[in-house]
Amino acid sequence: MRRAIYPGSFDPVTNGHLDVIERARKLFDEVIVAVAQNDQKRPLFSLEERLDFLREVTGGIEGVMIAPMRGLLVDFAVKQNARAIVRGLRAVSDFEFEFQMALMNRKLESEVETMFLMPKEDYTYLSSRIVKEIARLGGDVHEFVPPCVVESFRKKLKL
Amino acid sequence: MRRAIYPGSFDPVTNGHLDVIERARKLFDEVIVAVAQNDQKRPLFSLEERLDFLREVTGGIEGVMIAPMRGLLVDFAVKQNARAIVRGLRAVSDFEFEFQMALMNRKLESEVETMFLMPKEDYTYLSSRIVKEIARLGGDVHEFVPPCVVESFRKKLKL
Amino acid sequence: MRRAIYPGSFDPVTNGHLDVIERARKLFDEVIVAVAQNDQKRPLFSLEERLDFLREVTGGIEGVMIAPMRGLLVDFAVKQNARAIVRGLRAVSDFEFEFQMALMNRKLESEVETMFLMPKEDYTYLSSRIVKEIARLGGDVHEFVPPCVVESFRKKLKL
Amino acid sequence: MRRAIYPGSFDPVTNGHLDVIERARKLFDEVIVAVAQNDQKRPLFSLEERLDFLREVTGGIEGVMIAPMRGLLVDFAVKQNARAIVRGLRAVSDFEFEFQMALMNRKLESEVETMFLMPKEDYTYLSSRIVKEIARLGGDVHEFVPPCVVESFRKKLKL
Amino acid sequence: MRRAIYPGSFDPVTNGHLDVIERARKLFDEVIVAVAQNDQKRPLFSLEERLDFLREVTGGIEGVMIAPMRGLLVDFAVKQNARAIVRGLRAVSDFEFEFQMALMNRKLESEVETMFLMPKEDYTYLSSRIVKEIARLGGDVHEFVPPCVVESFRKKLKL
Amino acid sequence: MRRAIYPGSFDPVTNGHLDVIERARKLFDEVIVAVAQNDQKRPLFSLEERLDFLREVTGGIEGVMIAPMRGLLVDFAVKQNARAIVRGLRAVSDFEFEFQMALMNRKLESEVETMFLMPKEDYTYLSSRIVKEIARLGGDVHEFVPPCVVESFRKKLKL
Numbered sequence A, B, C, D, E, F: 001m002r003r004a005i006y007p008g009s010f011d012p013v014t015n016g017h018l019d020v021i022e023r024a025r026k027l028f029d030e031v032i033v034a035v036a037q038n039d040q041k042r043p044l045f046s047l048e049e050r051l052d053f054l055r056e057v058t059g060g061i062e063g064v065m066i067a068p069m070r071g072l073l074v075d076f077a078v079k080q081n082a083r084a085i086v087r088g089l090r091a092v093s094d095f096e097f098e099f100q101m102a103l104m105n106r107k108l109e110s111e112v113e114t115m116f117l118m119p120k121e122d123y124t125y126l127s128s129r130i131v132k133e134i135a136r137l138g139g140d141v142h143e144f145v146p147p148c149v150v151e152s153f154r155k156k157l158k159l
Helices: A015-027 A047-057 A073-079 A092-108 A128-136 A147-156 B015-027 B047-057 B073-079 B092-108 B128-136 B147-156 C015-027 C047-057 C073-079 C092-108 C128-136 C147-156 D015-027 D047-057 D073-079 D092-108 D128-136 D147-156 E015-027 E047-057 E073-079 E092-108 E128-136 E147-156 F015-027 F047-057 F073-079 F092-108 F128-136 F147-156
Strands: A003-008 A030-036 A064-069 A084-088 A113-117 B003-008 B030-036 B064-069 B084-088 B113-117 C003-008 C030-036 C064-069 C084-088 C113-117 D003-008 D030-036 D064-069 D084-088 D113-117 E003-008 E030-036 E064-069 E084-088 E113-117 F003-008 F030-036 F064-069 F084-088 F113-117
Touching: A003 A015, A003 A073, A015 A030, A015 A084, A015 A113, A015 D113, A030 A047, A030 A073, A047 A064, A047 A147, A073 A084, A073 A092, A084 A092, A092 A113, A092 E128, A113 D015, A128 B092, B003 B015, B003 B073, B015 B030, B015 B084, B015 B113, B015 C113, B030 B047, B030 B073, B047 B064, B047 B147, B073 B084, B073 B092, B084 B092, B092 B113, B113 C015, B128 E092, C003 C015, C003 C073, C015 C030, C015 C084, C015 C113, C030 C047, C030 C073, C047 C064, C047 C147, C073 C084, C073 C092, C084 C092, C092 C113, C092 F128, C128 D092, D003 D015, D003 D073, D015 D030, D015 D084, D015 D113, D030 D047, D030 D073, D047 D064, D047 D147, D073 D084, D073 D092, D084 D092, D092 D113, D128 F092, E003 E015, E003 E073, E015 E030, E015 E084, E015 E113, E015 F113, E030 E047, E030 E073, E047 E064, E047 E147, E073 E084, E073 E092, E084 E092, E092 E113, E113 F015, F003 F015, F003 F073, F015 F030, F015 F084, F015 F113, F030 F047, F030 F073, F047 F064, F047 F147, F073 F084, F073 F092, F084 F092, F092 F113
Parallel strands: A003 A030, A003 A084, A030 A064, A084 A113, B003 B030, B003 B084, B030 B064, B084 B113, C003 C030, C003 C084, C030 C064, C084 C113, D003 D030, D003 D084, D030 D064, D084 D113, E003 E030, E003 E084, E030 E064, E084 E113, F003 F030, F003 F084, F030 F064, F084 F113
Antiparallel strands: A113 D113, B113 C113, E113 F113
16 A cells, blocks of 8 residues: 655645645555644644644545644654655745755655645645735635635634 | 836835836836735834835836735725736746736736836846845945935934 | 737747737737747748738737737837837746846847736646647647647648 | 656666656556657667667566657556656756646646656756767766666767 | 855854865865854854854864854955855755845945855755754754754754 | 866857956966867857957956867866866856756866856846847847957858
C-alpha cells in the first residue's frame, strides 16, 4: 500500500487544496492531510477548527485521513510510513520555497520523496492568505472555500 | 470618458509612483489614486498623511484625483465607474503577486480590467519599504521621494 | 480618439490572442493588430494567411483593424498615431522578454507607452508554438484556435 | 498496478535522468521511459542510439521499461494505461515550460496527471544540452553521463 | 590592498555563509564580515552572540575580520575603505531582492561595487530562517551550522 | 596580481559589455576579455571583427586585454592563470542560465570562481541579439553600441 502526506497550515482549507487532495488520491492508496499547528504564524482559525473543516469537506473521499502534525514533517512522514510528501505548485515563488523545503527535507530524511502536483488552473490565484484578506474586506468568498468555511468566516469576522 | 484606478498603500508615495501616475494619465482621461487604509500592515504614515502627500505632489496634474479606499478594490472601481485598474510592474516578484491579485479581482468583478505599466528603469530599485529602511538608517532619501515626504521623514524619525 | 497597437507574429492566431484583442478593445477606441512579417523565424503560415485568419476572426468586432508590419514596431506605432502598445502576459518568462522589449521601445520612442494585459487564465498554457507542435503530432487543436485555422492546419500538414 | 511515463528526448541520457528514473520507480510499480523521436530538433544521437543507452543503463532496474514514442504524449500514456507523467524540475525556467506543457496535456487528456520530482541537487547544473556542449569543446564528461555515452561521444565527435 | 565587505544578519551563521566567506577571501586580500544589528527583525540571537559565533568559526582564516554594523551599508563600506560588497546568491528570489538592494546601494554610493558569489550547491537549501525553524521543531541541525551554534540552539530553545 | 576572465560571444560588443569590463577592472589588476569563436551559433560578425571592435573600444583602458578563446572556458582560465570568471547579470533568465554554467564550470575546475556583476540599470534592456534585430529592421543603434560597430552594421546590412 502506498501512502502520501499532504502537509499545510490550511488556515483555512480552500477549493485549491481540495483539488490537490483529489489528484493525490488518484496516485496513492492513502493520503494523510497533515495540519501543522503553526502557533508562531498566529492562524486565524484554531487547529481544531482547521481539522474540522478538512474532516467535513473530505468526509466522502475514501482513503483520505486528516491528522494534526507537531514537530518535523519528515519525522511525521516516517512515523506514518509514508513514502511521499505531496505539495501543490501554482507559481514561480511557490516553486522556489517548495524546492528549498524539499531539498532540506531530503537532507533530513532521504527515504521520503517530495512530489509536486498542479492544481486546476482556475485555482492559480487562490491562497488561504488572499481568501482571508477578501473576507476581512467584506468580499464574498463562497466560490473559493467550502460552505463550512464561509459560515465560519461570517461568525469570526462578525460580518 | 475613460477612468482608471491606481491603488496602493503609498506609505509613502515615491518618485516611482508619480512616474506611473503620469504614464497612466496619458492613457486615460481620469486617474483616481486610491489609498488603501491597511491598518493591519501598521503603516508608518497615517492615512491622512499619505493622502496629503499625494494631493500635494499631484496638485498640478489635471485629471488626477486622490481618494481613500476602504473595502474591496473592485467594489471601489465599480462605484467610481472605472473600467481599469493600473499597476506598476518592476520585477518578477512583483509580477507574480500582481498577477494573482489581478486574476482574483477579475474573478470578483469581470468588468474591471487590470493593466500593467512599467515605471522608468531608474525606479526599478525603488519601493516604499526600501525608502523607509534607508531613512531609518539615516540615509538621504531626497532623490527617491518628493520634498514633502523628505520633510515628514525628518520629523517622524527625529533625524 | 485613443488607438493602441497589438503586435505579434500570429503564426497562427490563437484563442488567447483573441481574448487579448477583446480586452484591449474595451480600453481603447481602436486596436490595430500588427502582424510582423518575421521571415527570419520561418513562419509556418505566410504573412497573407496570417492576415486572413485575423481578418476572418475579428470581422465582427468594431474598431479592430488588421495590418501587416515591416520595420520597427515603434516607427509603426508613431505612423499609426497610436499612443500605446498592448502585450499579453502569461508567465514569468514572457514577463522578462516583454519587459526588455518594452524598455528598448521606450528608449527608441518615448511617446509610445507599452501596457500589459492578462489573458483569461484558461489560456495560460496557450501559445502559437505549442499549438503548432500539437497539430504536427496529430493532436486535435479545435479548442485552442479558431475554425479557419483548424481547417488550414489540416491542409498544410496533410492530416 | 500503478504505472508512470517518464518522457524526454534523452539526447543523451544523463546521470540526472537516471536519478529521476530511480526516484519515480520508488513511487510506481512500473516506469516507462518514453523516448521522443524529435526529428525537428535534429538530435545528436539517433533514436536507436538513445534507446540503446537507456536500455543499457537501466538494465538492472526491475519495473523500468524503455520505449520509443511517436505522436502525442497523452495518447501514448493512455495507450500504455499509465496514470501519471513524471517530469524532473531543476530550475525556474524548467518550471515554467513544464507547467505550460502539463496544463496543455491535462486539457488534452484529463485522466493523466503530471507530477514533478526533484533530481539530486548535485545534478542541478546538468542537462543534455550542456553535456553535448562540453563534449564538443573537448571537456571530460564522464562524471555527468554513463560510460556507454562517454564512449559514444568519443566516436561521434572523433575525439 | 583590496578589501571587501560581506554584510548580513547572521542570525545565526550557517555553513553556507562560511562557504561564501572562504570564496570571497580568495578574491580579496581582506574580507570584513559586517553584522547588521537589525533590532526591527527581532533576531533570535543577540548581536553579541552573532559576533561571537562568527569570531569563533572564522578564527583560523587570515584576512577575515568580524565587525558590528550600524547605519547604512554603503557608509560602512566607505568608512572601511572597501571597494566591494559581496553577497551570496542561491535562488531567483534571492536574486531579485539582492539586485534591488545593489542598485539602491550604487545609487547611494557609486564607488562601491556589489558582486555576487554562488555558495556550494549543497547549501542551496540553507538559510538562517530554515535552520531556526528546524531547531524549533526539534530537528538536528549539526550538518547545517557550526558546533558552537548547535550548542547555543540547545540552550536557547531548552532542547 | 589578480586576473579575471570576462568571456562572451560579443557579437557585437555593446555599451553594456563595456560597462561590465570597467566595473571588473576596478576589482582586478587585469581583465582578459575572452571572445568565444561560437561557429555553431553562426555569428553575424566574424571572430576577427569581434576582436577588432573590442580592441578598439577598450584601447584606452590599462590592464584590459582581448583574446580569442577556443575550447572550454575553465581550461582557458587556468592557462591564463586567472582566479575568477566575471559575468554580467541583468535579469532572472540570465541568472538561471549563468548559475547553471557557473556550477558546471566549478565542477570542471574548482579553483576558478565565477562572480557576477550588475551593469548600469540603463543597460538592463540591452543585449547583442536585440541590437542586431533593431539594426536589421532599420533602427538607429548608436546609443547602444560603440561607433565602430554602428559603422560596421551599416556596411554589413547595406543600410
